[in-house]
Amino acid sequence: MNAITCRNLRKTYPAKPPVEAVRGIDLTVQVGECFGLLGPNGAGKTTTMEILEGLLDATEGEVEILGQLWGRDDDAIRQRIGISLQETRLSDKLTVRETLQLFRSFYPRGISPDEAMERVSLTEKSRALTDKLSGGQRQRLAIACALVGDPELLFLDEPTTGLDPQSRRQLWEVIHEFRKTGRTVMLTTHYMDEAERLCDRIAIVDAGQVIALGTPRELIAKIGGHQVLEFRVSSGTSPEFLAELEQLPAVQHVRTAGETISLAVTELHTTLPALLERLRQRNLELVELSSRTASLEDVFVTLTGRHLRDDAP
Incomplete structure (x- = not known):
């Protein structure tokens, strides 16, 4: 029962x-x-x-x-x-x-x-x-x-x-x-x-x-990455740049919230050097960078788009 x-x-x-x-x-x-x-x-x-x-x-x-x-x-x-x-x-x-x-x-x-x-x-x-x-x-x-x-x-x-x-x-x-x-x-x-x-x-x-x-573990696994890499750059980003981020090694998902870009990744040690090199090629200055373990909050935002809708005009 x-x-x-x-x-x-x-x-x-x-x-x-x-x-x-x-x-x-x-x-x-x-x-x-x-x-x-x-x-x-x-x-x-x-x-x-x-x-x-x-x-x-x-x-x-x-x-x-x-x-x-x-x-x-x-x-x-x-x-x-x-x-x-x-x-x-x-x-x-x-x-x-x-x-x-x-x-x-x-x-x-x-x-x-x-x-x-x-x-x-x-x-x-x-x-x-x-x-x-x-x-x-x-x-x-x-x-x-x-x-x-x-x-x-x-x-x-x-x-x-x-x-x-x-x-x-x-x-x-x-x-x-x-x-x-x-x-x-x-x-x-x-x-x-x-x-x-x-x-x-x-x-x-x-x-x-x-x-x-x-x-919770199964849901977190659905976003494809066990870790999240978050960063901000000095100037604005373009759709082309975001598309390039999706092609970086070990990146499973790209999400933006205001000026912060979040990458769900499976191998942080592989993605990070590639990200820094891509920023150098585009002459983008890194303002903030952090990494953390993926959480249920990431699942929630990815699936519902809640933060994206809140940021929408």
């Missing part, structure tokens, strides 16, 4: 012309894995997530959660999942403990408020009003509310947006501890490093469709 299976998922909003937010998505999430759903704004990932969570009806398609179907087994599914939205509005006049007691009352079984607080390191704040919590503490409380029903499947919609680095790492640890029990996590995030660190597999969504699916 899979944790999530959706087939030919579609969501169309009435308009002139109709808006197709989701256009035939097929996904399978295995029990016990952390699955990431990534995409630029307007790509359809939030709509997809809300359909999987049972918060939004699909126009077409079938969604199976833990072997049960939305539209047939709704009450049973809700008892087995936990949801933490990107922004959760909690009562300012309740304490942390009272908030968790309220959410615990929604489920016939689950964990105690004390255990939920312990899981997210909020025990010392049990008597604090929610409006007195920091941003990171409020986000941990929101996740505790999703955990108090002891879910088998946890949905997290951008759980660390706006948090400081320490708060982000604390939430990562909460997710790791949840998964140690064999439970399943599905999350969206705008942080590529977070997706690389947390997710076993990732689907990249653009224009309402899945355009790439695999492990």
